[in-house]
Amino acid sequence: MKNVTARSVRQGDVLLKPAAIPANAKRINLRPIALGEKTGHHHSLMTCTETPIEDLVEMYEKDGKTYVRVLGEPAEVALVHQQHKAAPVAPAEYVYIPQVENSDWGTRQVID
Secondary structure, eight states: OOOOOOOOEEETTEEEEEOOOOTTOEEEOOOOSEEOTTTOOEEEEEESSSSOGGGTEEEEEETTEEEEEEOSSTTSEEEEETTEEEEEOOSEEEEEEEOEEEETTEEEEOOO
């Protein structure tokens, strides 16, 4: 893995922010990062090469948060969604932060 400075990746209502995966986080099967409640669309990590996604991405959970470790080389993994341009995800560790919106009626998670 090349030494790449990880930056936050934002796509619609999904934010992947660089963060260390807790040592006692539980590894989970790969799944979409977020599912659209209204449209059925999803934000998922996909490979941009012939390397299987399972060799490039690991997912973890701890205290209700989802963490992602992206391995490999830059430009091998992208965050994809049916209504957004693919966003490259650099090799690093990330935490998924659901986006919220504020209004006069309070704060709620953004609904896709």
